[in-house]
Amino acid sequence: MQKIIVILGQTTSGKSALAVKLARQFKGEVISADSRQVYKGLDIGTAKITNKEMRGVPHHLLDVANPKKQFTVAQYKKMADRKIKEILARKKVPIIAGGTGFYIDAVTKNLILPKVPPNKKLRKQLVTKGASALFVVLKKLDPSRAKTIDKNNKVRLIRAIEIAKYLGKVPRLESKPLSYEFLKIGLKLPEKKLKRKIKNGLRKRIRGGMAVELHALRARGVPWKRFMELGFDQRYVALYLQRKMNEKEMIEKQFLGNWQYAKRQMTWFKRDPEIKWFDPSLGTYKDIKKEVKKFLGV
RNA sequence: GCGUCGGUGGCGGAGUGGUCAAUCGCAACAGACUGUAAAUCUGUCGCCCUAUGGGCUACGAAGGUUCGAAUCCUUCCCGACGCA
Numbered sequence: 291m292q293k294i295i296v297i298l299g300q301t302t303s304g305k306s307a308l309a310v311k312l313a314r315q316f317k318g319e320v321i322s323a324d325s326r327q328v329y330k331g332l333d334i335g336t337a338k339i340t341n342k343e344m345r346g347v348p349h350h351l352l353d354v355a356n357p358k359k360q361f362t363v364a365q366y367k368k369m370a371d372r373k374i375k376e377i378l379a380r381k382k383v384p385i386i387a388g389g390t391g392f393y394i395d396a397v398t399k400n401l402i403l404p405k406v407p408p409n410k411k412l413r414k415q416l417v418t419k420g421a422s423a424l425f426v427v428l429k430k431l432d433p434s435r436a437k438t439i440d441k442n443n444k445v446r447l448i449r450a451i452e453i454a455k456y457l458g459k460v461p462r463l464e465s466k467p468l469s470y471e472f473l474k475i476g477l478k479l480p481e482k483k484l485k486r487k488i489k490n491g492l493r494k495r496i497r498g499g500m501a502v503e504l505h506a507l508r509a510r511g512v513p514w515k516r517f518m519e520l521g522f523d524q525r526y527v528a529l530y531l532q533r534k535m536n537e538k539e540m541i542e543k544q545f546l547g548n549w550q551y552a553k554r555q556m557t558w559f560k561r562d563p564e565i566k567w568f569d570p571s572l573g574t575y576k577d578i579k580k581e582v583k584k585f586l587g588v
Numbered sequence: 589g590c591g592u593c594g595g596u597g598g599c600g601g602a603g604u605g606g607u608c609a610a611u612c613g614c615a616a617c618a619g620a621c622u623g624u625a626a627a628u629c630u631g632u633c634g635c636c637c638u639a640u641g642g643g644c645u646a647c648g649a650a651g652g653u654u655c656g657a658a659u660c661c662u663u664c665c666c667g668a669c670g671c672a
Binding site: 301324325326336360361362363364365366367389390391392393395396399401402403404405406407408421440442443444445446449452453465519520521522523524525546547548550551553554555557558561 | 615617618619620621622623624625626627628629630
């Protein structure tokens with residue numbers, strides 16, 4: 291079976307750097323698994339890896355989406371699958387690196403995502419309803435999905451209805467057998483260090499010109515409203531730029547957003563027993579290398 | 589110094605005699621997750637226990653009124669504002 295390395299972990303845990311290091315050592319190419327870094331023009335605010343930091347290692351699935359439009363897991367999955375094939379054809383090792391657990395699972399667990407495109411009109415109409423009303427609708431359209439769905443979660447309810455309307459029923463949740471073998475490396479920093487890194491990263495992004503970046507995006511037609519959903523960093527910078535928040539407040543909110551996100555990431559990763567965890571602040575690179583060598587059989 | 593208004597759980601902020609361990613929001617903790625996932629949603633959240641129930645300590649402090657107080661009275665402490 292062909293082998294793929296996956297590097298995941300909380301924000302700022304050092305995934306990108308590790309990915310580059312491994313890629314250089316084991317002839318790899320990196321596939322990003324980050325739901326924000328797919329967007330063009332969102333560089334500083336998402337701490338996207340720079341060309342220099344790539345050190346000649348090819349990186350994929352960065353800058354593949356228009357920030358004005360919504361990018362989805364399904365698109366990601368499709369693109370990632372293709373990239374994996376291409377990289378393997380070049381006899382190189384695909385290294386998936388990122389912090390978006392859902393994207394990683396979509397690929398590594400080969401999730402079958404129903405091929406039903408978002409229906410804007412329908413969604414617009416459905417959001418006006420309450421969760422319980424939506425649940426009733428879904429129950430009628432697809433009782434089996436209604437059984438397992440979170441009946442308070444409007445986003446999911448709407449999507450389920452959308453699928454049910456389109457296909458007549460929601461396809462059974464499933465995943466295809468895997469055609470690849472994955473080594474999952476998790477990076478996890480102790481809380482104190484993680485907090486410090488988040489703070490430093492934030493400072494760097496602010497000084498690095500997040501505001502300028504947002505202005506540039508605005509000039510290209512990205513409305514304020516869109517920033518609210520592009521991520522916590524851009525959300526609060528946008529509010530600050532609109533003078534709806536002062537600087538201190540902005541920084542506090544941003545830090546909190548990052549920190550809470552990091553915790554949520556762990557909630558996701560925790561339930562995957564296949565992940566082999568390392569603390570990058572402890573000089574664990576040689577252990578990781580050993581693990582990779584064993585996996586690749588080199 | 590006088591006057592007014594206020595002091596509630598980690599924070600903000602309801603409650604203004606019983607049904608209050610105290611609405612709600614935030615934070616915290618735990619969790620869910622199949623085309624928005626940096627999103628969305630759920631549970632817990634004073635302490636203790638033989639835990640769909642029971643006990644204890646709590647609403648600035650100390651007293652008091654009452655069958656019963658976070659809620660009423662007195663004094664004190666602290667804060668804001670007003671007058672000096």
